[in-house]
Amino acid sequence: MEKVLEVKNLHTSFFTHVGEVKAVRGVNIDIYQGEAVGIVGESGCGKSVTSLSIMRLVPPPGKIICGEIYFKGEDLLKKSEKEMQKIRGNKISMVFQDPMTSLNPVYTVGDQLMEPLRIHKKMDAKSARRQAIELLKAVGIPDPERRLNQYPHEFSGGMRQRVMIAMALSCQPELVIADEPTTALDVTIQAQILELLKQLKAEFNMSIMLITHDLGIVADLCSRVIVMYAGIIVEEGTTREIFYNPKHPYTWGLLKSIPRINILSKERLIPIDGQPPDLLKPPQGCPFMPRCRYAMRICKEQCPGLYSVSESHKAACWLLDPRAPAVTWDREGVNFG
Amino acid sequence: MQVQIDPSLFEPIRGRTDVADEIVRPSITYWQDAWRRFKKNKPAMIGLVTVIIIILSAIFVPMFWPYDYATQIRGHENQGPSWEHPFGTDSLGRDLFIRVMYGARISLSIGLVASLINLTIGVLYGGISGYVGGRVDNIMMRIVDILYSVPLLLYVILLQVVLEKPIEQAFETSFLRVFKGIGSDLILIYIVLGLVYWVNMARIVRGQVLSLKNQEFVLAAKAQGASAWRIIWKHLIPNAIGPIIVTVTLAIPSAIFTEAFLSFIGIGVSAPMASWGTLASDAYRGIRSYPYLLFFPAACICITMIAFNLLGDGLRDALDPHMRK
């Protein structure tokens, strides 16, 4: 299979008036064609900044410090702004978190939907309009001819997110980055949007990078999962591996905070205590150490590298070191061996 | 991985989970934070210092200056700036410097008094409107909307014309005689400017009250049986104080400006006392021969306006809690 995206050692920082906030600190990601990869973590862990870095749309005072981002073998960081404009919305497109604010309130939906078709595919107004109607149909918006002439405020949140998806798909991109596409929506609408993404992924054979803080929606759509914490990758593997054999205490915490639908079980949701570290001064040791129940002295002093668990499964935790005490995990609790 | 690691490093450390909840950055109070931000804002500090200098010189300079604002010095007519008369003298031989200083007293007092009247009316009106709510609020705000769409300067002029005689009479006949020394046309300006420009203040206070009144601490006070006045006075006003201070600070220069404008079209404070506007207006006729007569009062107006505006903008940035980081 062909690699669509390869991110190597990406560092992105924000130069604020109090100092350099290192939001992304050496991230490596591979995405293959037709594959959906989930990137999971709490807010502020650097997942959105990673995605904006790929688009080269990090807002100031943010800056990509170093790294390489290969899209189909070409380094995006070496491209000019003009060349990037030809890629954005055309080869790589993005669906944003909040559909209520992501559409321009003073232009009609049709106008905004036709824009990428006009500039990338050089369509004339008439065929762009025809194509836009097809797209609205494809994302399940009834009465598309009429809807095209309406303004965003006349659409519900779920419908706007469908418009955003239609816009992202309009030029049949090879990679769609979906940044928390369902977070701002009601639960029932969330399920519909996920279903839509799944169906469209099969239809268009594109790759998806799904960014979310919710492991539940990853299970549904993605074949691989990357867990980020404090600007670094702490664990990655296939969805099965992450759900059934997680190795990092942070992943354990995330898994325990997913609700399971079982009225009979008296199980409680367990939140992860504490806050992520201030990335103005990233800790010298493992960033999760202060919140980790299994922290060891070494965790404070040195940041662990990625240990390979299997060919596809890696985790950055000192517990995986042969010298560490054995700690195993299952959904009901953690056992010290 | 790392080969040369001491095995003892792999001992678990327990009971350290609280570390993550430590607050990394020190906490400071609202006023400390506001002052810290204000101090960092250079233009605002320049504004503050300038305002203080203007106020102090308006108060103290006339106390030791050798000339009086009305003294006509024979043989010193129409002199340019010199050591003896730093701003020169006018056609009657009066020292312009001391006239500008007295002008500062008059113009600043207009700014302050008019703003305080605005403040009182605005806070009462906006506070009642926002606090009572419902129909009352609706009607009161409709009135404010009407006032807002009207060119208020016209009504300042109108009131000025209408109230001229009643006020003059009041200061001749009633107990108000004691204030006669201030001059009835100065009092007229205070009242007229105070009566007209409270609309902005009322709107801001109402907005603040509306957003605050449903917050928990007000509900708690209500639940304890506090009276409406007590709630407004003890809870709402202190919380709305930031925007109110900013609005008052910005109302001062606009009152000074309006008075100068009125003086310029001939209905401001009249001789022998003179506001900056009057001085500038009088000087305009001789602009070809004696431009310095215009320059000094005009410069004072501009500097004061700029200083108060910088101060107001700085206060806004410093006091606006939404800007807190």
Place this chain on the structure above:
Amino acid sequence: MGRYIIHRLVSMALTLFFIITITFFLMHAIPGGPFTREKPLPEAIIKALNEKYHLDDPVWKQYLDYWKDILRGDLGPSFQLTNRTVNELIGLGFPITARLGIVAIVFTILVGVPLGILSALRQGKWQDYTTMFIATLGVTIPSFVLATVLIYFFGVVLKIFPTTSGRLTRPIEYVLPVIALSGYSLSFIARLVRSSMLDVIKQDYIRTARAKGLSEFKVIYKHALKNAIIPVITYLGPLAAGLLTGSFVIEKLFSIPGMGGYFVNSVGNRDYTMIMGSTIFYSVILVVMNFIVDIIYVMVDPRIKLMGTKEG
């Protein structure tokens, strides 16, 4: 949209009703009537004048009569310039004032908006600092000071422009008065556009526009500008009011025989009918301006339509 317009029309009528009523009663609250002078006029003349202007009728009758006249578009005779009506005086002065005002509005918008955009796009650079420095001066320096400075330097010292503009027949006569008159509003608009532009370019939909692959030019001039311009439209009403009242002083300083000059004279002479008539005339113009602005506002911002109809 239809309901919105009706709603706005009703509130406009209400506003005008209040304005006329308040103006009328304020003017009639002056003790001693309009003919009281330092040197009292002979009893008989006052009586004749009162009769002529129906001032001995009861106030409510005068009020109703005034309404009848106003609805016919008649603002009554001038008290000071006998044989002239207020309508005639307005007819003489207003066309000149309107010409000056329109040129000033166009100048304000054509210069203020681009300056604001430039400043926002170059935030923190010298273009931004220079523009904002000048704009800060512009909103704090009173128009009459600016006017006198302009007259002194460009008229008296450099002699490039005429110091008096007369009836504004030549383009060169417009230059100084227009700059002096629009200095404040131009600076205000530049600051307004800058802050609104800075606010808009942080919005999510601007990020969306960039993510679509639009050029920076299109992002700014198509997606950001239309949003950023909305506050400017709300300012058009106060802008017109400011220019009209500002012209009182400007016309005086440049000896332009416009409406402002007549009005200031009428204030000086205590020509009550003229003061009352001009106040009402100005108010009507501004209230109608505000109405038009509200309609433009709805056309530019599609979100308002909903709110307006819900309310009305």
